[in-house]
Amino acid sequence: MSYSKLLYTFENGVGLITLNRPEALNALDAQMRAELRDAIGRATAEARVLVLTGAGRAFCAGQDLGSGQSLAQSDLERLLREEYAPLITAIATCPLPTIAAVNGVAAGAGASLALATDVVIATESARFIQAFTRIGLIPDAGGTHALPRRVGTARAMGAMLFGEAVSARQAAEWGMIWEAVPDEGFTPHWQARAAQLASGPARAYRALKEALRASPGNDLESQMQLEAHLQGDCARSEDFREGVLAFLEKRPPDFSGR
Ligand code: LHQ
Numbered sequence: 001m002s003y004s005k006l007l008y009t010f011e012n013g014v015g016l017i018t019l020n021r022p023e024a025l026n027a028l029d030a031q032m033r034a035e036l037r038d039a040i041g042r043a044t045a046e047a048r049v050l051v052l053t054g055a056g057r058a059f060c061a062g063q064d065l066g067s068g069q070s071l072a073q074s075d076l077e078r079l080l081r082e083e084y085a086p087l088i089t090a091i092a093t094c095p096l097p098t099i100a101a102v103n104g105v106a107a108g109a110g111a112s113l114a115l116a117t118d119v120v121i122a123t124e125s126a127r128f129i130q131a132f133t134r135i136g137l138i139p140d141a142g143g144t145h146a147l148p149r150r151v152g153t154a155r156a157m158g159a160m161l162f163g164e165a166v167s168a169r170q171a172a173e174w175g176m177i178w179e180a181v182p183d184e185g186f187t188p189h190w191q192a193r194a195a196q197l198a199s200g201p202a203r204a205y206r207a208l209k210e211a212l213r214a215s216p217g218n219d220l221e222s223q224m225q226l227e228a229h230l231q232g233d234c235a236r237s238e239d240f241r242e243g244v245l246a247f248l249e250k251r252p253p254d255f256s257g258r
Contacts, residue, residue: 005032007055008039013198014191015043015050015096022056027064028109033083040090048257049197050094051190052117053101062108062131080140084109088142091116093213095206097197101190102168102177107131112141115150118209120177121193122168123186128176130160149216151176201239202257207231 007018017039019026028036043050054060065071091098091113100106100114102122107129114120114128122128130147132139139147139160148156151174159166168180181189197205207230214226234240238258246253 001035001038003035003039005029006035006039008042010043010046012195013048014194015039015047016194017043017050017052018055019053019060020055022054022058024064025058025061025105025107026054026056026110027061027066028113029064029066030083032064033087037087037090040087040094044090044094044096047096047198048200048202049194050091050096050098050117051101051194052091052099052113053190054103056104058104058110059100059102059106059126060110060113061105062110062112065135076137084141088112088116092142095209096202097200097205097209099190099194099197101186101194102126102128103186105129105165108139109141109143112139112143112146115146115176116142119193120171121186121190122171122177122180123183124168124180125183126168126180127165128159128168128171129165130163132163133161134163147176150174199255201234201237201243201253201255203237203239204234207234 006020009016017036019032021027021032040050098117100117100120102114102120103126105127106114108131111128111130130139155174171177172180211227211230215223218226239255242255243253
């Protein structure tokens with residue numbers, strides 16, 4: 001598939017998707033959603049880390065509100081079931097570490113998109129807006145699942161009911177995101193984070209993501225059984241042998257991902 005609404009590059013193990021409709025603050029239309037799903041599949045097949053970011057001054061302003069008339073007439077239930085749900089699921093269940101490099105405002109489904117990734121790194125001037133109630137809708141695209149799990153119900157409720165912008169710094173303080181970094185140096189910062197994950201122990205990353213995903217639904221005993229199973233697998237990896245050897249030889253490890 002060739003892309004007209006996003007850019008995709010694959011370099012040094014990093015699959016980078018840049019939402020590319022800066023004139024509409026990278027709002028999600030049907031074409032962009034289809035391209036996103038395709039590009040996520042591509043990255044999952046060839047990369048060791050997936051990064052999502054936005055072109056221009058925004059990360060993503062959510063659903064393309066385009067002509068309000070046509071949106072009001074469209075079947076939002078179908079749109080959510082058939083287009084948004086598979087997209088968010090593809091990100092949330094991606095076996096690779098995923099990063100949202102939030103370069104500017106993330107609103108509505110754009111915030112949900114960022115919160116579906118593993119690590120959200122935002123520039124300090126970025127804002128997260130649960131904009132849905134401003135237009136008479138409820139948060140969607142997995143937002144009612146992700147946000148309360150990240151920040152607790154009280155903060156999720158407030159953010160969603162008031163629809164106020166939450167600054168990147170506030171988001172980091174709340175634990176909504178991993179970190180807010182100064183605008184100057186933002187790009188090299190997330191690039192270094194991505195490079196670190198791309199050269200890390202891919203098999204262990206995959207297993208730790210599986211463990212963390214299962215955690216909310218498990219009691220301690222079941223979770224420890226799962227850890228034992230996954231750790232048994234990691235212990236058979238080349239990366240574990242290399243990690244221990246590198247430690248003993250006092251040098252940085254050279255992980256192959258196997
Ligand atoms: C846009 C958009 C946009 C199109 C800015 N669409 N053009 C909903 C329905 C269906 C099913 C699935 O789920 C959803 C979930 C949702 O995502 S609902 C929430 C949708 N998003 C919003 O309500 C956010 C709308 N945007 C805004 O509130 C503001 O643009 C923010 C706060 C993001 C940024 O404000 P400013 O920095 O002041 O920029 P701006 O408002 O001037 O926007 C710049 C341009 O981008 C402007 O176009 P123009 O031609 O006038 O320069 C906007 O119309 C366009 N744009 N968001 N979602």
